[in-house]
Amino acid sequence: MTAYERQRILLRAADLLEKHNDELAALETWDNGKPYEQAAKIEVPMLVRLIRYYAGWADKIHGLTVPADGPYHVQTLHEPIGVAGQIIPWNFPLLMFAWKVGPALACGNTIVLKTAEQTPLSALYAAKLFHEAGLPAGVLNVVSGFGPTAGAALASHMEVDKLAFTGSTDTGKVVLELAAKSNLKPVTLELGGKSPFIVCEDADVDQAVELAHFALFFNQGQCCCAGSRTFVHESVYDEFVEKAKARALKRVVGDPFKGGIEQGPQIDSDQFEKILRYIRSGVESGATLETGGDKLGNKGFYIQPTVFSNVKDGMLIARDEIFGPVQSILKFKDLGEVVQRANNTRYGLAAGVFTTNMDTAYTLTRALRVGTVWINCFDTFDAAIPFGGYKMSGQGREKGEYSLKNYLQVKAVVNPLKNPAW
Numbered sequence: 001m002t003a004y005e006r007q008r009i010l011l012r013a014a015d016l017l018e019k020h021n022d023e024l025a026a027l028e029t030w031d032n033g034k035p036y037e038q039a040a041k042i043e044v045p046m047l048v049r050l051i052r053y054y055a056g057w058a059d060k061i062h063g064l065t066v067p068a069d070g071p072y073h074v075q076t077l078h079e080p081i082g083v084a085g086q087i088i089p090w091n092f093p094l095l096m097f098a099w100k101v102g103p104a105l106a107c108g109n110t111i112v113l114k115t116a117e118q119t120p121l122s123a124l125y126a127a128k129l130f131h132e133a134g135l136p137a138g139v140l141n142v143v144s145g146f147g148p149t150a151g152a153a154l155a156s157h158m159e160v161d162k163l164a165f166t167g168s169t170d171t172g173k174v175v176l177e178l179a180a181k182s183n184l185k186p187v188t189l190e191l192g193g194k195s196p197f198i199v200c201e202d203a204d205v206d207q208a209v210e211l212a213h214f215a216l217f218f219n220q221g222q223c224c225c226a227g228s229r230t231f232v233h234e235s236v237y238d239e240f241v242e243k244a245k246a247r248a249l250k251r252v253v254g255d256p257f258k259g260g261i262e263q264g265p266q267i268d269s270d271q272f273e274k275i276l277r278y279i280r281s282g283v284e285s286g287a288t289l290e291t292g293g294d295k296l297g298n299k300g301f302y303i304q305p306t307v308f309s310n311v312k313d314g315m316l317i318a319r320d321e322i323f324g325p326v327q328s329i330l331k332f333k334d335l336g337e338v339v340q341r342a343n344n345t346r347y348g349l350a351a352g353v354f355t356t357n358m359d360t361a362y363t364l365t366r367a368l369r370v371g372t373v374w375i376n377c378f379d380t381f382d383a384a385i386p387f388g389g390y391k392m393s394g395q396g397r398e399k400g401e402y403s404l405k406n407y408l409q410v411k412a413v414v415n416p417l418k419n420p421a422w
């Protein structure tokens with residue numbers, strides 16, 4: 001198929017996804033429990049935007065002519081890699097679908113995508129719309145299945161040419177090993193995080209409180225890049241903790257299909273129990289429970305928005321990815337110290353930096369070993385901005401132009417010239 005045809009199909013698919021915004025959002029909420037308003041107003045529009053973004057790339061992917069030594073005509077062809085295996089998680093099923101499918105289709109690949117077992121519906125519906133838009137049968141295949149069976153089969157398949165995985169760091173290690181043991185398919189990994197959110201002494205405290213709350217509690221705390229270590233300068237610490245607690249107390253938790261709801265239930269009983277265990281561990285290790293700390297009601301996997309202060313670096317709640325509505329607030333004295341502590345983790349996905357001083361902002365930015373630094377903002381996910389992790393938060397980048405190279409092979413073409421003197 002020509003690049004222009006691919007582009008037109010992607011643009012038509014984006015139009016159809018946009019037209020079916022409300023059904024897609026409802027499926028997402030039904031599967032995942034996230035507030036319908038957020039799915040309808042944020043996630044589906046982001047999915048549409050991302051597919052349009054990659055439609056724009058489809059006819060702008062090409063190789064180079066290379067000035068090699070000697071009488072040679074040398075060029076590179078950028079070819080599709082082949083069959084892309086893609087494994088996605090349950091926290092943002094449609095967005096993860098878009099991040100994977102958009103660049104792979106723009107580059108001319110075929111896809112076998114496995115959704116998470118908790119959230120199979122929205123990607124099936126979206127794939128149906130891609131086919132309505134004219135994508136030939138067999139190009140985009142969505143498989144519903146479990147990780148150790150369907151997921152492992154994809155990771156170890158000899159005829160899958162590339163694997164893109166988003167999920168936990170532990171499972172990332174498993175799929176990388178399966179890929180290595182089978183056909184050495186290249187693997188991109190987007191894994192866990194324990195992102196620092198650093199509030200400096202000159203920050204606008206009210207704005208920082210609100211964004212720190214959003215950075216942690218958004219999507220029921222189920223974000224790989226959640227700002228889950230809130231470092232606050234000692235001079236504003238007490239004020240920050242009071243305000244963070246007041247904000248958490250105001251958080252509206254309930255039936256995700258109702259209007260005005262900020263937080264729905266956690267994804268499933270495993271995660272629900274795991275989060276409650278971490279909360280108990282926070283209390284036992286001596287952190288101060290400012291608010292929350294338990295399940296909410298007796299029906300559904302709802303957890304009270306929870307805030308801990310006086311959290312120390314060594315505590316489990318400051319080290320592990322909790323993936324729930326549990327904010328940990330830590331105190332720091334100076335920038336050198338906070339850089340060292342912020343980087344003292346096996347993860348390196350993202351960071352938030354809150355200051356009104358540009359020099360402080362860029363000093364911290366350059367010192368933090370993370371794939372994204374948000375300065376005075378958080379969770380800004382434009383289609384063009386690359387996303388990915390340092391250290392055990394992953395390998396490679398998704399979104400933006402960077403994602404294209406995950407789905408392309410480079411072929412060098414070398415041709416001697418007979419009459420170079422001409």
Ligand code: ADP
Nearest residue numbers: 088089115116146147148151152167168171174
């Ligand atoms: P989480 O802890 O967030 O559920 P996982 O990493 O277990 O994260 O899941 C992310 C995705 O990886 C899901 O689609 C899941 O089915 C898949 N998965 C889980 N275990 C394996 C495995 N052994 N091999 C391949 N895929 C897996």
